Amino acid sequence: MRLRALLDTDALGLKLLGGEDELDRTVRGVMTTDLRDPSRYLSGGELVLTGLAWRRGAADSEPFVRILAQAGVAAVAAGTAELGDVPDDLAVACARHRLPLFAVHESVAFATITEHVVRQVSGERAGDLAAVVDRHRRMMTSGPAGGGPEVVLDLLGSDLDLRAWVLSPAGRLIAGSEGAASGGSAGPRPALPADVCARLAAEHLAAARTGRRGPHRVALGPTTYSLFPVRGSGRSAPAARDVRETVLSDWVLAVEADAGDWAEERLDLLHGVTQLIAVERDRRDAARTVRRRLAQEVLELVQSGAAPAEIAARLRVAAPVLLPGLGTAPHWQVVVARVDWDGGEVEGGPVAQALLEEILVDPDATGPEQSDRIAVAHTGDEAIALVPLPSVTGEHDGTGAGVVAEALLDSVRDPLTAGLDDDGRLTLGVSAAVHSAEGLRGALEEARHARRVAAARQGRVCAAGHQELASHVLLLPFVPDDVRRAFTARLLDPLRDYDRRHRAELIPTLEAFLACDGSWTRCASRLHLHVNTLRYRVGRIEQLTSRDLSRLEDKLDFFLALRMS
DSSP states (O other): OBHHHHHTOGGGOEEEEEOGGGTTOBOOEEEEOOOSOOGGGOOSSEEEEEOSTTOSSGGGHHHHHHHHHHHTOSEEEEESTTTSSOOHHHHHHHHHTTOOEEEEOTTSOHHHHHHHHHHHHHHHHHHHHHTHHHHHHHHHHHGGGTTOHHHHHHHHHHHHOOOEEEEOTTOOEEEOOTTEEOOSTTOEEOOOOHHHHHHHHHHHHHHHHHTOOSOEEEEETTEEEEEEEEOOOSSSSOOOSSGGGTTTTOEEEEESSOGGGOOHHHHHHHHHHHHHHHHHHHHHHHHHHHHHHHHHHHHHHHHTTOOHHHHHHHHHHHHHHHSTTOOSOOEEEEEEEEEEETTSOSOSHHHHHHHHHHHTSOTTOOSTTTTTTOEEEEETTEEEEEEEEOOOSSOOOSSSSSOOHHHHHTTTHHHHHHHHTTTEEEEEEEOOOBOSTHHHHHHHHHHHHHHHHHHTSSSSEEEEEGGGGGSGGGTGGGSOHHHHHHHHHHHHHHHHHHHHHHTOOHHHHHHHHHHTTTOHHHHHHHHTOOHHHHHHHHHHHHHHHTOOTTSHHHHHHHHHHHHHO
């Protein structure tokens, strides 16, 4: 039962003195004590009843409450028969430790409260187990019928009073959005903040890569979540032989509860819930088949050198499917992604395809159907997405409209890095927008070039856009690794050695000096240094490297060395 339910029973004579924000805590039992240190008898989740006999003075409240908070009790209920009123020092200590505090009316016996709590908790546990079969039947009736994951989550809320959300591997909220009523005493189910979604997805992927079985428990501040993997039901795809084949495409059910002390029957029920959600995911994947086939057909035409008229005809077929109701043909962008696993045993193409279908969705969109504007094909370890851009206001000239490479990964980098662990890598390239079939072949090559630029960078998850292809960085991916290492070592190793030995900051100084275009005053201001100190550091850089930072050629060499390092 939850703490707030105690206030709904007038016969208990309870008055809330503090901790209103913590009333959704679960009460697992009750204990009466007047010991100064009852910790040996506490296991967590108790409502502690006390007559305050342990209190000799105001200083006693803080250590008593600290012991209870550390033991994880749900709340304190203090009797007023002994002192008349609950002392302020106890209220202050409870507020400091975020422990709800109740006053018990002197006319109510502690035995009355104990009997009520024990009866409610025991009844809920018995009800949980007795209703397992019925809940399975109801969810099996509602879930696969196409109502979406929300139907199952509503049942979790109404029957078990559990808040729950379905998340994608990239941390996007698929179900459980704000306004979905839980039906239980917890009220509406609030939307999870985006940063919490990303953190939970990252924790899930990290745990999945270790091979640990769910549920995985994660504590974020005062809230504990239990994460249940939602894997494919097996109806649309063969079973994976390697966790890397599916880890970046599996959904996760996040439940606001600690499943560590749940009975087997309740865990079985939640695993059944994940199977129902998996059916919904399979339904979504089946709907993607048409879009994938369209992308594959267009890609084959483009790569085979088909006539622009033939490609344009195929695009006219694709446009109504991807953008229903659009009156005119859209512009298009091409996004190329590649997932590489160490060893090469796992094919990266299907993984990259599933990832593109996920991360190209608007990060603010919810629901399982928000990816129906994207067509993604894959070949080998490469996935290619056709992204339609409605030409509604203004022209998409490729200078900022549509998909932006780095923004694409802002919200998903941490979860995907956790899923890739230390043996996988995702690189993406994004083309400019084109408005005709003639431009599609160039857009594909542009996206592929941009992906190679991204592959030359450090990190598990990297992206590059078409804007960078007009820059010197276009050349960097094609510099052989041994040449790259020799060039950067010759210029930067003397500075790194000096920084290490003398705890100096020559490398950061060099970066700032180049970023300020060699301006002494702007660079000194950026580094919060006197200009004379800056001149000394630059002189030391020139002395160690035998270069002259007043010469354009040497500035350029340093700039490229820093970019390649």
